[in-house]
Amino acid sequence: MYITTPIYYVTDAPHIGHAYTTVIGDALARFYRLAGQETWYLTGTDEHGLKVARAAAEAGLSPQELVDDISQRYVRVWESLRISNDDFIRTTEERHRIGAKAFLQALYDNGDVYLAPYEGLYCVSCEDYYKEEDLLEGGLCPIHHRPVEHFSEDNYFFRLSKYSERLLAHIEANPEFVYPSTRRNEVIGFINQGLDDLSISRAQLEWGIPIPWDESQVTYVWVEALMNYATAVGYGYDQAQFDRRWPPTHLVGKDILRFHAVIWPAMLMAAGLELPRRVAAHGWLLVGGEKMSKTSLNQIAPDDLLGTFGVDGLRYHLLRDLSFASDGSFSWEGMVERYNADLANDFGNLVNRILNMVEQYRDGTVPARTGAEPVDVGLKNAAGEAVEALAGFADLGFNDALLGVWRLFGAANAYVEETAPWKIAKDPEQGQRLDEVLNGLLEALRVGAILISPVMPEAAAKLWDQLALPGAPDEPPYTETAVFGTFPELTVNRGAPLFPRIEAE
Numbered sequence: 001m002y003i004t005t006p007i008y009y010v011t012d013a014p015h016i017g018h019a020y021t022t023v024i025g026d027a028l029a030r031f032y033r034l035a036g037q038e039t040w041y042l043t044g045t046d047e048h049g050l051k052v053a054r055a056a057a058e059a060g061l062s063p064q065e066l067v068d069d070i071s072q073r074y075v076r077v078w079e080s081l082r083i084s085n086d087d088f089i090r091t092t093e094e095r096h097r098i099g100a101k102a103f104l105q106a107l108y109d110n111g112d113v114y115l116a117p118y119e120g121l122y123c124v125s126c127e128d129y130y131k132e133e134d135l136l137e138g139g140l141c142p143i144h145h146r147p148v149e150h151f152s153e154d155n156y157f158f159r160l161s162k163y164s165e166r167l168l169a170h171i172e173a174n175p176e177f178v179y180p181s182t183r184r185n186e187v188i189g190f191i192n193q194g195l196d197d198l199s200i201s202r203a204q205l206e207w208g209i210p211i212p213w214d215e216s217q218v219t220y221v222w223v224e225a226l227m228n229y230a231t232a233v234g235y236g237y238d239q240a241q242f243d244r245r246w247p248p249t250h251l252v253g254k255d256i257l258r259f260h261a262v263i264w265p266a267m268l269m270a271a272g273l274e275l276p277r278r279v280a281a282h283g284w285l286l287v288g289g290e291k292m293s294k295t296s297l298n299q300i301a302p303d304d305l306l307g308t309f310g311v312d313g314l315r316y317h318l319l320r321d322l323s324f325a326s327d328g329s330f331s332w333e334g335m336v337e338r339y340n341a342d343l344a345n346d347f348g349n350l351v352n353r354i355l356n357m358v359e360q361y362r363d364g365t366v367p368a369r370t371g372a373e374p375v376d377v378g379l380k381n382a383a384g385e386a387v388e389a390l391a392g393f394a395d396l397g398f399n400d401a402l403l404g405v406w407r408l409f410g411a412a413n414a415y416v417e418e419t420a421p422w423k424i425a426k427d428p429e430q431g432q433r434l435d436e437v438l439n440g441l442l443e444a445l446r447v448g449a450i451l452i453s454p455v456m457p458e459a460a461a462k463l464w465d466q467l468a469l470p471g472a473p474d475e476p477p478y479t480e481t482a483v484f485g486t487f488p489e490l491t492v493n494r495g496a497p498l499f500p501r502i503e504a505e
């Protein structure tokens with residue numbers, strides 16, 4: 001599984017919207033690794049283009065200085081969010097330059113590139129042309145509400161129009177290619193309106209990758225950025241690696257779906273490459289009802305949330321409270337509520353309670369169960385259902401899958417209430433039953449630690465330590481390790497609570 005996020009444009013500092021896509025990709029990558037599949041997870045930064053050149057000039061820096069600084073901010077924020085990317089591509093790297101030139105040459109050699117005059121209205125913030133009728137009143141960009149600029153020059157064009165039929169046929173034959181289906185219909189509608197050929201170069205710009213056969217032009221930043229998915233895994237310089245990783249699964253926000261589900265696949269067809277397995281477009285993370293953007297000043301930096309919710313609290317919220325396909329609202333109150341209900345109460349409290357009882361009644365050590373079945377088969381069944389629920393990650397159904405995993409904690413909480421170990425502990429004749437009840441509960445925690453590991457890697461590892469288990473919760477394949485059996489005879493240690501309650505104030 002080769003999973004990608006978009007590469008983030010370095011004129012924007014990392015915010016929670018970037019974190020959303022990247023956490024989704026990370027949970028997916030960790031899930032596939034946990035399932036035992038070879039997985040490669042890529043993210044990175046998009047560092048060329050007019051907007052970068054201008055931002056650098058405004059800041060009194062060279063473009064390279066600006067991109068070095070901001071790309072490092074992304075590297076650091078992904079580290080702080082425990083993102084397990086295998087690679088981080090920067091489009092100013094030599095490997096990308098080599099690969100992108102090879103890709104352009106392939107398009108050219110295939111006869112799909114021609115030179116023609118171009119005149120149009122350009123939004124520098126979008127790095128994109130607009131038609132007059134798409135602009136807001138007063139000639140403003142519909143996204144940025146800023147004036148567009150009139151550009152007129154000779155550009156190289158890619159024969160996008162030539163690929164309409166083949167794109168439609170591919171989308172028709174591969175219902176999973178564009179996800180979710182509402183977005184798929186949107187893409188089909190867009191192609192059916194007719195595709196124009198695409199300008200892929202700029203004449204009046206230096207900060208970019210030169211067109212290999214005409215160095216007076218540089219590659220249009222969007223087209224060049226798309227190529228990162230191929231150049232990062234060896235296209236143009238390491239064919240063996242490329243063959244091993246390709247094709248990718250792309251995760252994107254719905255606003256950049258057309259680039260990924262129309263332009264990019266057409267480019268791949270022209271270059272003779274296999275199309276992505278899937279282009280999955282998630283909804284927007286809204287703050288106060290609006291998409292986060294630099295211009296609307298509603299950005300939230302991940303660091304602002306980590307102090308209160310921790311890495312796992314933030315990751316859990318993004319995956320549990322938002323549905324992949326739809327827009328979701330971010331609110332502090334909602335986040336506190338979710339944290340307290342699911343993490344502090346249902347899960348953290350359960351862990352604390354069980355470990356506390358094991359220490360109190362058995363000095364931390366419960367013998368392994370001797371019978372073939374646990375005293376309550378219900379707990380075993382709940383664990384089996386939780387394991388099945390986790391498979392929903394493959395279909396990007398994170399919220400439902402987590403709901404399914406949490407049913408195991410619900411079942412364990414109910415089991416504690418039903419069996420009331422504090423009562424059994426008073427009866428010396430029920431010693432074996434107490435052992436069996438506690439063993440079942442410890443086993444439920446062991447299975448739980450494995451199942452939460454793609455979303456909450458820190459809590460999973462801490463719980464694993466508290467249970468004194470050897471190895472790690474994320475050792476594959478979970479379909480074998482997370483089978484409910486008997487908990488081994490180990491001396492557990494309670495440790496600090498995993499998720500201390502957050503006061504709403």
Ligand SMILES: [Zn+2]
Pocket residue numbers: 123124125126127141142143144145
């Ligand atoms: Zn714009």
